[in-house]
Amino acid sequence: MVDVAMVGAGQTKFGNHPLGLKGMWSEAIEKAFSSVDNDCLPSMVDEAFIGSIAFGGSQLGNTAALLTEHSGMDGVSVRRVENACASSGFALRDAWMTIKSGQADIVVAGGIEKMNDLSAERKRYWLGVSGDTEWERLAGLTFPGTYALTARRYFHEFESTHDDLVHVSVKNHMHGLDNEVAHLRKDVSFEKASSGAMVADPLTLYDCCPTSDGASAVILVADHLAHQFTDTPIWVKGSGAGSDKLALHDRPSLTQLRATQLASQKAYSIANVQPNQIDLAEVHDCFTIAEVLATEDLGFAGRGEGGLFARNGQGRRNEGNVTINASGGLKSKGHPLGATGTGQAVEVFKQLRHQVEAPRQVRDAEIGLTHNVGGSGATCAVHIFGRER
Amino acid sequence: MMPISKTSIDNTVFATSVYGQQWAGPDGDRLTIALQLLQSETASTIQIDSLVESLEYTPSTRISSIIESTTDWRVDPDGQYRLIASNSSAIVALTEDENIVQWPDLSHGKSIDEEHKSAINEAWKNEVSGVSQGAYISQSQHVLAMPSRLGLHAQEDASGIIWPPRQLNSEGERISPATNKLDSSASILTWTRLSAAGAPSEFSLRAPLLGGISTVLVEFASGPKGVFMLADDEEGQASIDQEVSFEVRRLYGQDNLIHYGLKALLI
Numbered sequence: 124m125v126d127v128a129m130v131g132a133g134q135t136k137f138g139n140h141p142l143g144l145k146g147m148w149s150e151a152i153e154k155a156f157s158s159v160d161n162d163c164l165p166s167m168v169d170e171a172f173i174g175s176i177a178f179g180g181s182q183l184g185n186t187a188a189l190l191t192e193h194s195g196m197d198g199v200s201v202r203r204v205e206n207a208c209a210s211s212g213f214a215l216r217d218a219w220m221t222i223k224s225g226q227a228d229i230v231v232a233g234g235i236e237k238m239n240d241l242s243a244e245r246k247r248y249w250l251g252v253s254g255d256t257e258w259e260r261l262a263g264l265t266f267p268g269t270y271a272l273t274a275r276r277y278f279h280e281f282e283s284t285h286d287d288l289v290h291v292s293v294k295n296h297m298h299g300l301d302n303e304v305a306h307l308r309k310d311v312s313f314e315k316a317s318s319g320a321m322v323a324d325p326l327t328l329y330d331c332c333p334t335s336d337g338a339s340a341v342i343l344v345a346d347h348l349a350h351q352f353t354d355t356p357i358w359v360k361g362s363g364a365g366s367d368k369l370a371l372h373d374r375p376s377l378t379q380l381r382a383t384q385l386a387s388q389k390a391y392s393i394a395n396v397q398p399n400q401i402d403l404a405e406v407h408d409c410f411t412i413a414e415v416l417a418t419e420d421l422g423f424a425g426r427g428e429g430g431l432f433a434r435n436g437q438g439r440r441n442e443g444n445v446t447i448n449a450s451g452g453l454k455s456k457g458h459p460l461g462a463t464g465t466g467q468a469v470e471v472f473k474q475l476r477h478q479v480e481a482p483r484q485v486r487d488a489e490i491g492l493t494h495n496v497g498g499s500g501a502t503c504a505v506h507i508f509g510r511e512r
Numbered sequence: 513m514m515p516i517s518k519t520s521i522d523n524t525v526f527a528t529s530v531y532g533q534q535w536a537g538p539d540g541d542r543l544t545i546a547l548q549l550l551q552s553e554t555a556s557t558i559q560i561d562s563l564v565e566s567l568e569y570t571p572s573t574r575i576s577s578i579i580e581s582t583t584d585w586r587v588d589p590d591g592q593y594r595l596i597a598s599n600s601s602a603i604v605a606l607t608e609d610e611n612i613v614q615w616p617d618l619s620h621g622k623s624i625d626e627e628h629k630s631a632i633n634e635a636w637k638n639e640v641s642g643v644s645q646g647a648y649i650s651q652s653q654h655v656l657a658m659p660s661r662l663g664l665h666a667q668e669d670a671s672g673i674i675w676p677p678r679q680l681n682s683e684g685e686r687i688s689p690a691t692n693k694l695d696s697s698a699s700i701l702t703w704t705r706l707s708a709a710g711a712p713s714e715f716s717l718r719a720p721l722l723g724g725i726s727t728v729l730v731e732f733a734s735g736p737k738g739v740f741m742l743a744d745d746e747e748g749q750a751s752i753d754q755e756v757s758f759e760v761r762r763l764y765g766q767d768n769l770i771h772y773g774l775k776a777l778l779i
Binding site for chain 1: 653657676702705706709710713714715716727737738739752763764773
């Protein structure tokens with residue numbers, strides 16, 4: 124079967140972006156194509172998959188056609204992929220499968236979201252559309268609420284306290300401090316992160332990622348074309364995806380994400396890689412408790428030991444077996460819903476090519492992983508990348 | 513838990529909220545009082561014209577359906593009993609008589625902060641008159657799921673008791689309709705209290721007045737789990753393993769309709 128290589132990747136800065144959808148997308152595409160070592164043009168693309176929730180309802184229909192129209196990909200077969208916050212993780216998977224199946228040779232996967240030019244009321248409405256509307260939302264829950272329920276239960280079931288979440292927050296802010304594309308670039312002390320304003324008890328402001336504007340894109344090609352474009356392709360060694368019950372209360376466990384477990388098991392199996400071989404992982408820390416669960420569900424820590432993992436600083440850059448969220452993660456880099464998944468891939472692409480600015484570079488990075496979750500865990504896509512095929 | 517206050521005079525039972533006849537509470541009204549009253553009496557058939565006319569806002573689903581989903585009473589235009597509501601106070605009567613000659617004085621309830629009451633009532637007024645801010649559920653789904661949502665009716669198949677209801681099982685077979693009733697209480701597995709900033713937009717007007725809203729995730733003894741907003745928790749805080757009971761209360765209002773649902777009360 125065809126192998127798939129990533130030969131280009133680019134993104135806008137995440138945060139309060141002055142541009143609209145067309146401007147942000149074209150900037151991400153421009154950067155992705157200019158990152159390819161040898162000539163590669165938008166007109167060469169066979170297929171494109173663009174993840175977005177179309178937050179705010181802006182160009183809700185035919186979003187993808189508008190974006191490719193404005194990025195030099197006229198006539199390309201394109202569609203919007205929507206799986207909440209995992210939209211572009213699934214766009215990446217769709218792109219990978221398209222090349223694997225032999226139906227296309229050059230495919231763009233990306234994502235975009237414009238979140239910060241809405242009124243507070245409208246923003247809160249759109250932040251809640253991906254949860255379970257009929258049962259959870261009518262009980263007063265949006266995602267801070269569902270993750271708060273998970274956190275409190277986690278503390279009850281295991282030897283863990285809110286301090287463990289504070290460690291996650293401090294680490295990710297430290298990692299994001301030097302990241303030029305990060306939304307929140309600030310050093311946050313343990314004391315400060317411990318005393319944030321309560322959002323959903325026990326989660327405070329420092330446990331929650333920001334809402335960001337942004338776009339990201341990667342260029343995937345079939346193996347026979349990889350070295351036409353670069354001498355250092357990054358291989359997509361494995362892709363896995365899974366789903367779970369939409370509502371938290373319908374799941375057997377409140378402290379595990381089955382979708383992550385299913386997705387990672389498939390990705391590890393296809394890549395023939397074990398968790399202890401991963402050098403860096405960009406995990407979906409929409410809330411700090413989500414990173415604690417992810418370290419367990421992805422196999423970096425044992426069941427119930429994710430809090431301890433954070434407490435011991437095991438995910439810090441170049442300090443443990445695996446660096447967790449070298450980019451700053453969603454907590455610091457930001458979370459433009461639909462753009463987050465391929466934004467993670469952009470970071471891994473640069474890290475594995477050893478092209479990240481000095482203080483942020485993960486030493487000797489050979490294998491990286493991205494973990495992109497939709498909602499409170501209803502969907503998940505995991506990808507494993509490597510310098511070696 | 514804050515039960516209704518009841519008084520029997522001759523053949524009539526009168527009920528108010530714990531606030532007495534002055535107020536039905538922050539998420540109560542004459543309908544929620546009536547439902548509690550009916551649940552506390554032996555079921556029969558009932559006429560509801562007076563109650564319907566007395567309600568401040570129109571419910572999103574038929575009142576007869578709400579009553580029949582929540583209680584064992586059956587609504588019948590020629591029913592044996594009548595639900596009669598006072599138009600000037602928060603009192604509901606269950607009687608075999610045609611009219612209430614004299615309403616009793618049931619003012620001695622929980623003390624009311626008039627400023628708080630006024631702010632809450634104003635918030636409801638603004639909320640109900642607003643357009644949809646979210647939580648859109650098709651009317652057909654809203655009606656179809658009502659017995660499960662308001663009456664805790666559950667399905668059953670080989671995998672056990674199922675609630676909330678589902679369509680097909682893993683064999684591709686349609687799961688039978690919800691006919692089992694879940695227990696009337698459940699145990700808290702986890703809970704949160706959302707600040708006004710963390711609450712969904714539907715609750716954005718009332719959440720600041722209430723100091724945030726609490727939600728509990730509970731497990732019924734028969735297995736199913738569910739999430740419910742907590743009611744009447746001004747003087748108590750949820751904790752894991754604590755038991756809760758359930759009552760129908762106002763959930764939210766929009767598009768000139770009030771939506772009702774079950775809320776949990778700490779036992």
